Amino acid sequence: MAEAERIIGTPDTPDAARPGQQPPGDGTSPEASARAGGAQEPATAARPRGGRRIAVLFAVAAFAYTLDLVSKLVVVAKLEHHAPIKLIGDWLQLEAIRNPGAAFGFGEAFTVIFTVIAAAVIVVITRLARKLYSLPWAIALGLLLGGALGNLTDRIFRSPGVFEGAVVDFIAPKHFAVFNLADSAIVCGGILIVLLSFRGLDPDGTVHKD
16 A cells, blocks of 8 residues: 555645656755855855955055055154255155145146045045955055045145145155155056056956957
8 A cells, every 4th residue: 555655646645746746846956956056156255255345445545544644744743844855866855845736736726626526536436335346446446545535634624724725745756746645546546447447357346358
């Protein structure tokens, strides 16, 4: 009797699988479920990686901002109203100046406009961070963010007034504009972004070819 029930199936158990029928449920075999689960693993793993990229962005920004802020505090305290310090003869020296314009002393008549632009850049970078999965892009945007925050701090808190403050510049190469570490971070971040764009690497980690 037991052998007969095994062959024809047990009528009292309607949920039991019969020959030629799929087992109850969503119709997905264990092997297919395993494959589907494996296919979802990269997406799940991508979220922590994205979080690490965001952490790198803000760590680089914090480092660039702190370095710029400390350097300006030292320059204002020790170098302003004093003779320039020559590092490499006349080719490179430290000279404290107040710059109401943009990076490298350009556009002195548009201080408020440059302040608004810097604030907009910070907002854009912060929003872009949510889609960031590329380490090189995290470093580049971190440099831009730290540099923009450094100069924006001067715009807000230094004289002659809020949003009109003059930026402290002190690196003075010969035959070139005087600049600061925030300017350097912005330029380095911009150059890195151009290189990444030429290579076809997007902030989300994908690579495209034109």
